[in-house]
Amino acid sequence: MTAPPVLSVGNLAKAYGGVHALDGVSFDVHAGELLALIGPNGAGKSTCFNVVNGQIRPDAGTVRLEGRDITGLPPRAIARLGVGRTFQIAAVFGSLTVLANVETALLASRGASFGLWRPQDGQARGEALDLLAQTGLAALADRPATGLAYGDVKRLELAIAIAGSPRLLLMDEPTAGMGTHERLALIGLVRRLAAARSLAVLFTEHSMDVVFGHATRVIVLARGRVIADGSVEEIRADPQVRAVYLGRSAATGERGS
Amino acid sequence: MALDALAFQMINGLASASGLFFVAAGLSIIFGVTRIVNMAHGAFYMLGLYLAVTLADRLPGPLGYWGGLLLAALAVGLLGAAVEVLLLRRIYHVPELYQLVATFALALILNDAALWLWGPEDLLGPRAPGLKGSVELIGRRLPEYDVFLAFAGPAVLLALHLLMKRTRFGRTVRAATQDREMVAALGINEALLFTAVFALGAFLAGLGGALQTAREPANLNLDLAVLGDAFVVVVIGGMGSIPGAYLAAVLVALVKALCIALGTVEIAGLAFNMSKLTLVAEFLVMALVLVLRPQGLFGRPQAAAARAAASEAPLRPMGGTGRALALAALAVALAVPALATVWAYAPVLALDMLIAVTFAASLHLLMGPGGMASFGHAAYFGLGAYGTALAATGLGLPTLPAFAVGILAAGAGALLFGWFCVRLEGVYLAMLTLAFAQIVWSVVFQWEEVTGGSNGLIGIWPDWPFDSRAGLYLAALAVTVAGLYLIRRLIFAPFGHALRAGRDARMRAEASGIDVARIRWLAFTASGMLAGAAGGLYAFAKGSISPETLAVGRSIDALVMVLLGGLASPAGPVLGAGAFTLLQDTVMRETDYWRALLGALILALVLLFPGGIAGGLSRLFAGGRADG
Numbered sequence: 001m002t003a004p005p006v007l008s009v010g011n012l013a014k015a016y017g018g019v020h021a022l023d024g025v026s027f028d029v030h031a032g033e034l035l036a037l038i039g040p041n042g043a044g045k046s047t048c049f050n051v052v053n054g055q056i057r058p059d060a061g062t063v064r065l066e067g068r069d070i071t072g073l074p075p076r077a078i079a080r081l082g083v084g085r086t087f088q089i090a091a092v093f094g095s096l097t098v099l100a101n102v103e104t105a106l107l108a109s110r111g112a113s114f115g116l117w118r119p120q121d122g123q124a125r126g127e128a129l130d131l132l133a134q135t136g137l138a139a140l141a142d143r144p145a146t147g148l149a150y151g152d153v154k155r156l157e158l159a160i161a162i163a164g165s166p167r168l169l170l171m172d173e174p175t176a177g178m179g180t181h182e183r184l185a186l187i188g189l190v191r192r193l194a195a196a197r198s199l200a201v202l203f204t205e206h207s208m209d210v211v212f213g214h215a216t217r218v219i220v221l222a223r224g225r226v227i228a229d230g231s232v233e234e235i236r237a238d239p240q241v242r243a244v245y246l247g248r249s250a251a252t253g254e255r256g257s
Numbered sequence: 258m259a260l261d262a263l264a265f266q267m268i269n270g271l272a273s274a275s276g277l278f279f280v281a282a283g284l285s286i287i288f289g290v291t292r293i294v295n296m297a298h299g300a301f302y303m304l305g306l307y308l309a310v311t312l313a314d315r316l317p318g319p320l321g322y323w324g325g326l327l328l329a330a331l332a333v334g335l336l337g338a339a340v341e342v343l344l345l346r347r348i349y350h351v352p353e354l355y356q357l358v359a360t361f362a363l364a365l366i367l368n369d370a371a372l373w374l375w376g377p378e379d380l381l382g383p384r385a386p387g388l389k390g391s392v393e394l395i396g397r398r399l400p401e402y403d404v405f406l407a408f409a410g411p412a413v414l415l416a417l418h419l420l421m422k423r424t425r426f427g428r429t430v431r432a433a434t435q436d437r438e439m440v441a442a443l444g445i446n447e448a449l450l451f452t453a454v455f456a457l458g459a460f461l462a463g464l465g466g467a468l469q470t471a472r473e474p475a476n477l478n479l480d481l482a483v484l485g486d487a488f489v490v491v492v493i494g495g496m497g498s499i500p501g502a503y504l505a506a507v508l509v510a511l512v513k514a515l516c517i518a519l520g521t522v523e524i525a526g527l528a529f530n531m532s533k534l535t536l537v538a539e540f541l542v543m544a545l546v547l548v549l550r551p552q553g554l555f556g557r558p559q560a561a562a563a564r565a566a567a568s569e570a571p572l573r574p575m576g577g578t579g580r581a582l583a584l585a586a587l588a589v590a591l592a593v594p595a596l597a598t599v600w601a602y603a604p605v606l607a608l609d610m611l612i613a614v615t616f617a618a619s620l621h622l623l624m625g626p627g628g629m630a631s632f633g634h635a636a637y638f639g640l641g642a643y644g645t646a647l648a649a650t651g652l653g654l655p656t657l658p659a660f661a662v663g664i665l666a667a668g669a670g671a672l673l674f675g676w677f678c679v680r681l682e683g684v685y686l687a688m689l690t691l692a693f694a695q696i697v698w699s700v701v702f703q704w705e706e707v708t709g710g711s712n713g714l715i716g717i718w719p720d721w722p723f724d725s726r727a728g729l730y731l732a733a734l735a736v737t738v739a740g741l742y743l744i745r746r747l748i749f750a751p752f753g754h755a756l757r758a759g760r761d762a763r764m765r766a767e768a769s770g771i772d773v774a775r776i777r778w779l780a781f782t783a784s785g786m787l788a789g790a791a792g793g794l795y796a797f798a799k800g801s802i803s804p805e806t807l808a809v810g811r812s813i814d815a816l817v818m819v820l821l822g823g824l825a826s827p828a829g830p831v832l833g834a835g836a837f838t839l840l841q842d843t844v845m846r847e848t849d850y851w852r853a854l855l856g857a858l859i860l861a862l863v864l865l866f867p868g869g870i871a872g873g874l875s876r877l878f879a880g881g882r883a884d885g
């Protein structure tokens with residue numbers, strides 16, 4: 001690959017008191033790639049996400065987006081530079097309609113949030129409906145975001161996250177709390193969207209069916225360190241990974257499939 | 258500055274710090290365990306003082322005096338327990354804002370109870386037996402009692418420390434402060450714990466008040482004054498930290514002592530009386546701490562505000578019915594001047610209503626779409642009123658430019674204070690707005706040369722064509738309609754959506770590229786300017802203004818109007834302000850105990866009708882439709 005990686009993190013470190021949440025983490029993510037970040041609870045996955053998207057300032061290390069150093073910028077600036085994200089606990093704007101959720105995100109990405117006079121309705125309607133169609137929410141456009149089924153909330157958050165046409169999409173446990181069928185449908189959707197937009201996707205995941213079925217590459221984190229980085233097959237075969245992560249029961253990998 | 262003067266003021270400062278510490282520590286402990294900011298805490302302090310003065314007069318001898326102090330504090334502790342059982346248990350599950358106003362309602366009721374029991378006159382207690390003399394310190398005489406108080410603070414700090422570290426109760430309190438789920442998991446009787454904690458907090462406030470018996474007279478303004486100071490202390494020290502509360506109380510007291518000791522100083526050829534700057538100094542310390550350590554010196558970082566899920570329905574553009582109703586209301590409003598021939602009071606009442614509607618709508622923009630509950634909105638109303646009045650009388654500007662000056666003054670204040678406020682959430686934000694408002698109030702109160710001090714300003718009359726009752730009324734109507742229209746444009750524009758997005762899910766909004774703090778800052782400023790417009794109208798309508806114009810009572814009126822109308826509806830402030838003004842100009846005018854009445858109204862709203870008038874109407878409508 002000749003193009004610079006979309007995301008490149010180098011030697012990230014972050015400690016909470018004595019706990020090294022991140023302890024020298026480095027990896028790259030390229031366009032078109034679905035990179036799964038896996039590891040046991042407390043491995044540092046969410047911390048890593050929060051550092052990349054600017055919610056947490058790392059103690060050391062750099063975050064580069066398409067070669068540009070974005071370490072320490074606030075989340076809103078990083079978002080404008082082309083990073084979208086979803087949260088471990090899905091968050092949408094509850095008092096807005098589904099359509100307005102996406103419109104608001106679209107206008108924010110254009111820096112138009114300070115429009116004070118012209119009604120928002122209509123300013124980004126076409127594109128917002130387009131995004132809703134792509135995420136399968138077109139029929140719900142006029143519904144309040146509060147009261148959506150959890151799967152729909154997840155898809156709406158995905159639509160919000162890609163509204164700014166990001167180059168990099170971060171998804172923290174995108175399928176947590178979903179049934180098998182819904183889970184695979186959502187990750188399939190992410191895969192199609194990523195291919196169509198040649199997005200780089202970095203996601204954390206606990207369900208091995210999703211990871212081994214859909215990721216193009218896997219990174220294993222344990223106690224804040226990268227202990228393996230490779231293709232699905234390599235990770236499956238890695239004895240250290242099996243010991244640290246899959247070790248408890250090899251059956252975890254087959255769960256649900 | 259003489260060193261002995263400073264030393265003298267410092268001992269004096271440490272004595273005041275003790276009283277403040279007791280109140281702040283109680284506030285902090287209660288918040289730590291129950292997550293409720295008790296707005297009635299100043300009232301507990303005040304009651305402690307009243308009770309102690311009464312008991313000291315009745316009980317004989319030194320034993321009677323000191324026993325009376327303790328009895329007074331214990332009585333307040335008991336009252337606290339009763340309040341917890343009767344009121345707080347019903348509001349643990351409601352949104353923060355409602356908890357704040359409910360405890361504030363309690364403060365209003367307690368204040369009127371004190372008025373009823375002790376009357377409006379200040380009550381001075383006897384001097385403390387055994388500590389009537391004074392000691393010499395560097396050539397100055399210090400009251401023995403102040404020295405005693407200066408030591409009482411650290412003594413109680415130590416006692417609390419031992420209580421928290423050595424007893425089972427203390428360990429439970431600390432566990433509950435850190436992790437509330439754990440309490441349930443440990444099988445601790447939560448109800449009993451909460452009652453005990455509230456009683457302890459109330460006892461501390463009562464003790465703080467009782468110990469002031471020999472220093473200051475009991476009066477009915479103490480509750481709010483102390484509450485404002487205690488908020489500043491708690492914000493500086495960090496919510497939930499007892500040592501933080503002591504350190505902050507000392508810090509604030511020392512800064513004040515320094516200001517007083519400095520006296521009048523010359524800066525760049527101008528004479529400044531530093532002793533009048535004590536409240537501003539307090540504010541500067543707080544501002545500095547908030548910028549450098551938003552969680553306070555000893556506080557833990559705020560967890561990302563776990564919002565009570567927004568149950569608000571999406572805003573829809575006005576339908577045909579809504580538009581017809583709005584037009585009908587406008588037609589009625591336009592017809593009011595004609596009514597004057599049959600009902601002379603109509604235009605007066607209607608003008609009051611318009612001012613209230615503009616004021617309430619400005620607060621609603623902040624609280625509803627903005628999600629920022631302000632307990633100090635009167636500051637901007639008052640800045641508008643004083644700005645307008647000073648421009649009209651002092652500078653002799655014509656009516657319209659004077660009005661503009663008022664709006665700009667309010668906007669400048671909101672711009673300054675808003676910068677700090679929008680960085681906080683929930684109760685922290687509410688406390689900060691209240692503290693700022695107290696500061697503005699005291700500046701206006703003390704800056705006699707400009708503001709007329711407690712006498713205020715008089716002779717603020719508009720010129721032609723606003724000098725007739727109908728002229729002013731129609732101008733006010735135009736301002737109100739313009740204000741409401743402006744708010745509507747704002748909330749339907751991308752700005753309003755971004756504002757609500759930041760309220761519903763702040764992290765999500767930031768991760769989408771919305772600069773939530775700036776959006777909120779602009780909303781705060783716009784809201785302040787509108788409040789200022791209401792204040793300017795008020796100044797011209799009344800012809801005279803006083804510090805009462807921006808006292809905390811007015812902030813609370815606005816809160817009640819917004820809640821009465823319904824927080825979730827854009828029509829809420831109009832309905833709420835109308836209904837409230839009617840109530841105020843009729844029922845409340847007839848009684849000395851309007852505070853208690855207002856408190857009862859607030860409690861009824863919080864406990865029985867949280868949706869307000871608009872909520873009730875829409876439920877009525879929805880019910881009718883479902884039936885039909």
Ligand SMILES: Nc1ncnc2c1ncn2[C@@H]1O[C@H](COP(=O)(O)OP(=O)(O)O)[C@@H](O)[C@H]1O
Nearest residue numbers: 016019020021040041042043044045046047048
């Ligand atoms: N705000 C915080 N304060 C203290 N410790 C934290 C904080 N956030 C995370 N940690 C600790 O850092 C480690 C990594 O956490 P996290 O990144 O959430 O892991 P994961 O998402 O992989 O489960 C854990 O040990 C966690 O307890």
Ligand SMILES: [Mg+2]
Nearest residue numbers: 045046047088
């Ligand atoms: Mg996580």
